[in-house]
Amino acid sequence: DQQVKQNSPSLSVQEGRISILNCDYTNSMFDYFLWYKKYPAEGPTFLISISSIKDKNEDGRFTVFLNKSAKHLSLHIVPSQPGDSAVYFCAASVSSGSARQLTFGSGTQLTVLP
Amino acid sequence: GAVVSQHPSRVICKSGTSVKIECRSLDFQATTMFWYRQFPKQSLMLMATSNEGSKATYEQGVEKDKFLINHASLTLSTLTVTSAHPEDSSFYICSARPLMEVYNEQFFGPGTRLTVL
Numbered sequence: 696d697q698q699v700k701q702n703s704p705s706l707s708v709q710e711g712r713i714s715i716l717n718c719d720y721t722n723s724m725f726d727y728f729l730w731y732k733k734y735p736a737e738g739p740t741f742l743i744s745i746s747s748i749k750d751k752n753e754d755g756r757f758t759v760f761l762n763k764s765a766k767h768l769s770l771h772i773v774p775s776q777p778g779d780s781a782v783y784f785c786a787a788s789v790s791s792g793s794a795r796q797l798t799f800g801s802g803t804q805l806t807v808l809p
Numbered sequence: 810g811a812v813v814s815q816h817p818s819r820v821i822c823k824s825g826t827s828v829k830i831e832c833r834s835l836d837f838q839a840t841t842m843f844w845y846r847q848f849p850k851q852s853l854m855l856m857a858t859s860n861e862g863s864k865a866t867y868e869q870g871v872e873k874d875k876f877l878i879n880h881a882s883l884t885l886s887t888l889t890v891t892s893a894h895p896e897d898s899s900f901y902i903c904s905a906r907p908l909m910e911v912y913n914e915q916f917f918g919p920g921t922r923l924t925v926l
Contacts, residue, residue, distance in 0.1 A: 727913045738813070738902050738917030739853070784852065788913040795906070795913045796843065801852040 698722045699787050701800035709808050714772040716803050718785035721766065725787035729797065730759060730770045733782045775807045812836055813905050815918035822893055823926055830888045830921045832903030838883035839905035843915060847900045859886045893925040
């Protein structure tokens with residue numbers, strides 16, 4: 696049972712346009728959400744996070760939106776750059792959990808075309 | 810800041826041998842480190858949670874006698890794949906959560922590519 700789902704395995708966007716990556720979750724106990732970027736044969740790099748007390752968090756070109764009622768979050772990248780091409784994973788966590796483990800989605804391969 | 814290293818970056822071994830992978834937090838202390846495994850084009854699957862000074866907590870389906878985890882200090886955790894078989898070939902990634910981290914960010918190492926012949 697996948698608790699965190701990224702239904703789009705891939706996304707192609709033209710340079711300069713907006714990239715929107717989506718993520719859905721089923722566990723209502725999740726209260727902290729993160730996005731990671733990963734290149735092949737490397738570990739994931741933390742991008743941005745959001746607590747469930749917020750519905751939006753912005754950091755430069757990256758904005759994460761959280762819709763708790765829909766159990767949905769999205770990552771917006773604008774403007775998209777060729778260097779943004781990578782696999783993007785969303786992850787979710789329960790803050791009150793002792794280990795605060797992350798549950799990852801399956802990832803979305805973003806390709807930004809020059 | 811928040812750099813995590815892994816060693817080795819890739820290893821090729823014969824079936825039946827044991828392989829040790831080290832995970833170090835270079836500029837912060839971490840009471841909790843995590844070990845993940847990633848198959849090609851799949852997500853990161855949590856294998857175990859490693860706590861400094863105590864036994865690791867393994868996820869369902871992960872053999873603790875096969876994947877030995879030692880978290881000897883606040884900056885070092887090791888994963889030993891014992892009696893490796895070709896099906897253990899995978900990309901192993903560790904992560905660490907800083908000691909004073911209020912939220913749940915984990916910082917990941919660069920990963921270790923294990924190939925068992």
